[in-house]
Amino acid sequence: MLHNDIEKFSAINKRINSNLKLSDLLMVILDITKDMLQTEGCSILLTDPATEDLYFYIVRGGSDSLIKGEIVPKGKGIAGHVALTNTPTIVNDPQNDERFYKEIDNKAHFHTRNIICAPMVLVDRLVGVIEAVNTIGRDSFTNEDLKVLMYIADSAAIAITHRQLYQDLSTRLKELEIMYEISQAIAHSSPSENIFSKIIQPLASSVGVKRASILLYNTTTDKFSIASSYNLPEAINSPLSRDQAPIAYHVFTSGDPLLVNNIIADPSLASFAKIHEYITPSFISIPLRYKNTIIGVLNLADKLDKTSFDAYDLRVATTIANQIVEAYQNSLYLQQTEEQRRLAQEIDIASEIQKRILPKIPQSINNHRLAAFNKSAKEVGGDFYDLFQFDNDKFGLLIADISGKGIPAALFMGSARNVLRAESRINNQPGQLLTHANKYIYEDSEYGMFVTVFYMLIDSHNKLLTFGSAGHNNQLLIRSKTLDPIRLNAKGIALGITDNAKYEEKALFFEDGDLVVLFTDGVLDLLGNGNMDAGEKKLIEIA
Incomplete structure (x- = not known):
């Protein structure tokens, strides 16, 4: 085997590890095969799992468009014989070989002078066959050609199997992502900012307020992050320290909901009044409790009718807070489940690749x-x-x-x-x-x-x-x-x-x-x- 042959094999291996689509990858492999064996045409035929027939998947050279997708019945032709016996074969006079399947030549308006064919097998599983036809500048294929084609067949089998497994994984993950996004959007049960953004406007509309926010507490930084907000003043940016959100910290620390009719007139909240930058002095702040732990605060302010909040508003807001916590709990569960599924699928795919090699x-x-x-x-x-x-x-x-x-x-x-x-x-x-x-x-x-x-x-x-x-x-x-x-x-x-x-x-x-x-x-x-x-x-x- 020549040094430049090894370099071409290395090029195939590089492409196997690339992000090329399967069809593009196999075209590259066939082009390299044509170049190395100096032939008029090359083809990859895959096995139909249901019928065990072969069908032309990729064809390079000759009348490729005429035979792509054509079926070779099980055991028919040189390719069918190779697939059935799992034996690489050279036939330098196919027109006089009783195994030759002339229907393909007839459909392609092609004349096959000689043919070399090898099975693509990965750990006893027949993936298909690879064949090359009609040598250029010489009369016949040789055993050296067969060694080259067998190596390429091994590479093609790995490429096809890997890409099929990878595509299956990608498809499954994409389906999970779509299902996940739909279920989260419908149930409003994700703590992510994007999902809360979908929740916050309907929430504000349902209770008739101009401003609303959901704050989540970060135990590491001892600050609140704004998970979602609606019409907050531009000066308020996440994260928020104790000094920047004293009312939220007061509710978070006490664990009790806070209904304020007039923050300016309430002596117990006089120290907070100076930072109140809203249109009306009335607001509601409710702790978000998850598994006996307070994880954040829901804030509602500035009723659209400019009246003060009352007990009814508090009950509605409390119900909404409970739904937010349920959404948070569901989103954590769904995220953990998705992560477990992703990991399990990756392990399955990687394990399958390993076993087949x-x-x-x-x-x-x-x-x-x-x-x-x-x-x-x-x-x-x-x-x-x-x-x-x-x-x-x-x-x-x-x-x-x-x-x-x-x-x-x-x-x-x-x-x-x-x-x-x-x-x-x-x-x-x-x-x-x-x-x-x-x-x-x-x-x-x-x-x-x-x-x-x-x-x-x-x-x-x-x-x-x-x-x-x-x-x-x-x-x-x-x-x-x-x-x-x-x-x-x-x-x-x-x-x-x-x-x-x-x-x-x-x-x-x-x-x-x-x-x-x-x-x-x-x-x-x-x-x-x-x-x-x-x-x-x-x-x-x-x-």
Whole structure:
């Protein structure tokens, strides 16, 4: 694989982590495919979950508008055969191949001379197939072309799956937001300023006042914020200190509603009269009580008929205050529920991405028994593992931990995994693999994300372990004869932090019965209840 091919693969990975729409992203992938394979046309066909038929989703080159959306029945054609058998295929003489589905050529007024096709699979789930037709400047496709297309198929499968999951999440969140806004507007049950602004004018009209305000108390600043107001004097701005809102603080502190007919004539309020800047001397101030705690004050002033407030006005205002508190309580509940739903959905989506990326680990390779276990925490991160089979005697094991949590970490995990897989096909030695992969992961990294990696090459014939580490925690080799643990470590920083990092490579021999344990720090944290040393001790005991 050429260096410029890797750069093009890296470009695909960058686009997977971008904000492109799915259709635009796949067009970019197909354009890169056409360029790399030098073909007249490329297509991505997706699987219809209901019928298991294939349909042309994106077509580049040739008569693309004529076949977009066309259906290829299950098992029909080269594409249908590839989807059914999950086997990448080259057919350099399709017109004489009984599997060839000529109806598509007929509809497109196209002549297919040769075709290469690969399944797009993510953790045993067929997403669809990707195909390229008619080589330019050469007579046939080659096995090297097939390797390139298989890598692109993996990237396309991840891109499609990620975007579908992300779009599903975005749609659900948008629906929740709309439902939330509607329910809040109808019930007037949000403490936010915008919602209170909708409440305050009808409130003022219902009790016939020119001025009204809802003040919420901030325990941190010991000040009132104006949650909503109607016709307040311009000189009154939020937040309000004790000196700026003495009547509100008086009601807030006493916990009793205040009905004043004439503040100037009331001796008990003489000290407050000088700051009274309203048209009439009569007003109502009522505490807002939530769960036996006063959270703010409702103020009403300047009746439209210029009369004084009376007991009836107080009863109405008290009822309104109770409704405001209920709205406040409902809004808190709805906000908490929405936040929980958002978090739960993000965890579900990120967890699904993680599960679909992790490979199935066989029970044994070359008489070595293998097992893998993964369990997501409350906040899904980017821990992952991988397995590379090189030849009959050698295979690689990798474990990694992405910085960050949630969907961004899960998406970055897919990108990092692609780069590491691509590099493993070029050079399986730990030092060079990590060095080259770091360069491309650094270019792909957004928002300062990085990944720690421990990679081990196992040579079964020579009983040799060769390993390297990119900032990952020490791994374990437990000798079968002595049960002594050997901590495996090598110098190197996490991938994606700087583009010119170098990585140490170490090697040691193993014996039959030795046990290698690869893990992320979350295991130690769990086993040790936050104490990493205790967690390592517990892990060694378990192993």
